[in-house]
Amino acid sequence: MTKSVTLRRPDDWHLHLRDGAMLQAVASFSSHFGRAIIMPNLVPPVVTGAQAAAYRDRIRAALGPKMTLRPLMTLYLTETTDPADVLAAHAAGIIAAVKLYPAGATTNSASGVRDFDKVRGVLEAMAQAGIPLCFHGEVTDPAVDIFDREAAFIDRVLDPIRRATPGLRVVMEHITTSDGVDYVAGNDDIGATITTHHLVINRNHILAGGIRPHYYCLPVAKRETHRLALRRAAVSGDARFFLGTDSAPHPDHAKESACGCAGCFTAPNTMSILAQVFEDEGALDRLEGFTALNGAAFYGMKPNQDRIRLVRRDTPAAYPTHIPAGDETVTVFDPGFPLYWHVEDPA
Ligand code: DOR
Ligand code: ZN
Numbered sequence: 564m565t566k567s568v569t570l571r572r573p574d575d576w577h578l579h580l581r582d583g584a585m586l587q588a589v590a591s592f593s594s595h596f597g598r599a600i601i602m603p604n605l606v607p608p609v610v611t612g613a614q615a616a617a618y619r620d621r622i623r624a625a626l627g628p629k630m631t632l633r634p635l636m637t638l639y640l641t642e643t644t645d646p647a648d649v650l651a652a653h654a655a656g657i658i659a660a661v662k663l664y665p666a667g668a669t670t671n672s673a674s675g676v677r678d679f680d681k682v683r684g685v686l687e688a689m690a691q692a693g694i695p696l697c698f699h700g701e702v703t704d705p706a707v708d709i710f711d712r713e714a715a716f717i718d719r720v721l722d723p724i725r726r727a728t729p730g731l732r733v734v735m736e737h738i739t740t741s742d743g744v745d746y747v748a749g750n751d752d753i754g755a756t757i758t759t760h761h762l763v764i765n766r767n768h769i770l771a772g773g774i775r776p777h778y779y780c781l782p783v784a785k786r787e788t789h790r791l792a793l794r795r796a797a798v799s800g801d802a803r804f805f806l807g808t809d810s811a812p813h814p815d816h817a818k819e820s821a822c823g824c825a826g827c828f829t830a831p832n833t834m835s836i837l838a839q840v841f842e843d844e845g846a847l848d849r850l851e852g853f854t855a856l857n858g859a860a861f862y863g864m865k866p867n868q869d870r871i872r873l874v875r876r877d878t879p880a881a882y883p884t885h886i887p888a889g890d891e892t893v894t895v896f897d898p899g900f901p902l903y904w905h906v907e908d909p910a
Contacts, residue, residue, distance in 0.1 A: 566875040568847050572867035573834065573854035575599040577697070577736055577756045577807025579826070580634070582618070584889030586625045589812050592830040592886070594630040595908045597855075597867035600697070600807065601634045603662055604671040608639035612652025619657070635659035635862075637697065641674050642681040646688035653694050659862060660695040660734070661685070665720070667703045669781040670811070670825055675699075679720060686724065690731040695862065697734045700743065701782050710766070713782050714742040721746070725753070734861070737761065737809045739782040741792035747803050748796070754861040756807025757797050757853075760827040762840050763898050765790045776818045777894045780811065781825040797853050798846035805858035808833050814891035829896040832882045836896075838873045838904035872907040880905045 578599040580586050593599055601622065603609035609618050615636040622634045638649060640663045652658045663682070664675030676682055689696055701712040702719055725733060735747055735755040747755040760780060765787045769778045778784065796804045810833065811826030818824055829836070834854070841850040850873075859866045879901040885892045 567872055568838070568850060569870050569872045570851040571855035572597040572869050572871050573806065574858050574867065575808050575810070575833075576734070576805055576858040576862075577758070577809050578602065578830070579604070579809070579811040580622055580625075581605070581812060582621065585812060585814075585893075586621065588886060588888035588893065589810075589828070589830060590622065590625040590632075591630060593810070594626065594632050595834065595871060595906055596632055597869075598633045598635050598864070600660060601636055603637045603639035604664065604669075606671055608641075608671060608674050609636070610639050610641055610644065610674070612638070612648050612655065612657050615652060616657045637662045639664065639674065640676060640682055640685065640696075642676055642678060644682065644685050646685045649685060649694065650688055650692055653692060658694075660697050661689060662697045662699070664699045665701065665703050665716075668699050668701045672699070679724060683727070686728045686731055690728050693732065693863075695732040695734055697736050700735050700738070709783055710785055713738070713740045717742060717746050725750070732861075736807060737782060738793065738796075739785050740789045744792045744796045744804075748801060754803050754805060754858070755796075756809070756858075757793055757804055758807060758809040758827075759829045759833045759836050760784070760809075760896055761790065762794050762797055763790075763836060768899070776820075776823040777896065778827065779818070779823055779825055780809070780827045783825075794840065794844060798841060798844045798849050800849050800852055802852070802857040802860055804853065805861065806837070806854045807858075812888065812893045814888065815885070815894055816891065818894065827896045828893050831886070831895050832880075832898070832902060834871075834873065834906045835880050835882070835902040835904045836898045838875070839898075839900065839902060842875070842904075869909070871909070874905050874907055875903050876905055877903070879903055
């Protein structure tokens with residue numbers, strides 16, 4: 564029997580589209596999403612409203628007139644960010660949120676925040692204006708084990724900032740631990756994105772039986788108990804949890820290297836993978852909430868009006884294993900199981 568589910572068109576609340584040849588190569592793979600929060604960690608980063616508007620225009624040009632994905636831009640918070648520029652960019656409809664990278668936490672985060680007191684003024688202005696703050700939630704203290712960096716971040720940074728800045732709406736991006744799930748589930752004015760890959764892999768996928776660089780991302784996947792906690796949160800129906808793929812393409816040579824970059828490129832097959840995960844959890848009826856309703860509600864936006872259909876067929880859906888990007892290739896995330904759910908997009 565053919566199974567199918569019809570959903571409001573999903574949104575991706577955390578996406579890396581990059582720039583230049585890579586942007587041209589990857590943009591179309593997210594085109595079945597209605598909206599996407601676009602990460603600002605370019606080189607150099609997107610720090611001003613004017614830069615965000617210019618980047619948005621480059622994305623629109625790469626998408627072309629036929630693709631309907633709406634890029635929702637973010638600013639990269641630095642210790643010298645001008646609160647007035649943030650407020651103006653938000654009031655002009657250029658940005659939907661601001662992204663905080665602790666300096667050194669991940670790809671292109673060197674211009675991020677070292678001293679959180681230095682951004683207090685911007686955060687207070689954002690709280691007043693209702694502008695969400697998206698956090699990369701990991702401490703950078705070299706004394707903290709990489710697998711503990713998310714939990715340490717909650718205690719040392721996230722909770723103190725939230726207490727000091729009442730009303731600040733915070734998204735804990737790409738949570739990877741039960742600590743993250745518990746913190747979000749126990750608080751208000753907070754949401755969390757969960758990636759596709761963190762619902763599928765644990766740290767064994769990266770390290771057991773050989774090192775697999777295409778599963779390396781940040782925050783790094785944790786042990787199985789954490790993956791299971793993320794799956795429970797994603798299918799729970801709790802509106803604080805929503806999809807942010809963190810699809811993060813890198814050229815293969817930069818991943819397959821003595822010092823490989825962090826990032827999984829999941830845009831092409833994300834919806835097929837998620838349908839399988841939700842089916843396995845007996846929660847296909849919650850897939851629409853996770854991918855199309857909860858995030859929009861958090862950001863104060865209406866759900867998309869149109870719909871896509873996911874159909875489970877007997878033959879697997881065909882996805883490329885690699886895509887070309889200029890002179891490079893990019894490896895598509897391999898979930899390790901066949902994908903029988905096909906995306907049928909009437910658009
Ligand atoms: O795996 C990741 N890749 N995590 C991040 O935080 C950044 C991203 C990227 O930009 O490559
Ligand atoms: Zn990211």
